[in-house]
Amino acid sequence: MADRLNLVATIKDRANEIYKKVESLRSIKGRNQDAIMAACLYIACRQEEKPRTIKEICSVANGATKKDIGRAKDFIQKQLGLENDPSIQDMCTISAGDFMRRFCSSLGMNNQAVKAAEEVVEKIGELDIRRSPISIAAAIIYMITQLSEEKRLLRDIYLATGVAESTIRNSYKDLYPYASTVIPEWFAKDKDLKTLYSS
Structure with a gap:
């Protein structure tokens, strides 16, 4: 997915880190894997200050919808205890x-x-x-x-x-x-x- 959006290696690495952390909790079994991976990529883009819209992520997410990705993002934040993390809170504030x-x-x-x-x-x-x-x-x-x-x-x-x-x-x-x-x-x-x- 990251390659199709021409994202830099640091974003790919960050997305992989997030995915591995969530996977290690064994809480993603039975969940839409494409949505989980897309949400990891979405969060990584925000954390690396290279935001992409959900629509852009969705365009390379192998059938995951915007709603699926949004739910997966919320799930990941909750699983990793990131709901109150300032960097995640800040990432919601994007500008033109x-x-x-x-x-x-x-x-x-x-x-x-x-x-x-x-x-x-x-x-x-x-x-x-x-x-x-x-x-x-x-x-x-x-x-x-x-x-x-x-x-x-x-x-x-x-x-x-x-x-x-x-x-x-x-x-x-x-x-x-x-x-x-x-x-x-x-x-x-x-x-x-x-x-x-x-x-």
């Missing part, structure tokens, strides 16, 4: 910035656009936008690409992020009113911002 560079890279965005997207994500963190981090990341990417010479379609962003086109559109609508305050001036001037559409 955790996904930004990877998504931009998947879309082949140039360095300037990536830098602008990262600056926007920092400023957006100070606002009260009630959307999931991954939806915010996708909307920021859409906004930035609409201001660059390398425009991207909603479909391209959906394929890179896994966020539905309608969700990207709705998140974009929430971000649009803040465009002039969050988009760096070096990337887009006021006249450029007027080319953005509001809905």
Whole structure:
């Protein structure tokens, strides 16, 4: 699974450690092994500060559903006594910035656009936008690409992020009113911002 997500060796090693600990407790017999392995990988990604979405993990999990993986994650945390572990508690707090560079890279965005997207994500963190981090990341990417010479379609962003086109559109609508305050001036001037559409 880790290879299909192009994960680094430290994440694979961490996932193996977690799996071995759970396996040694002999408590996984009769459980969905694919979901257990996927949950170990999910936890390892978070602990190594290289988060992947449940949807991404699910895409390589040999038939385990998001629900299966979520249950397996909760089970593993309970079995290993990690419910109150600060690193696990912190791992639940992810931000749009955790996904930004990877998504931009998947879309082949140039360095300037990536830098602008990262600056926007920092400023957006100070606002009260009630959307999931991954939806915010996708909307920021859409906004930035609409201001660059390398425009991207909603479909391209959906394929890179896994966020539905309608969700990207709705998140974009929430971000649009803040465009002039969050988009760096070096990337887009006021006249450029007027080319953005509001809905």
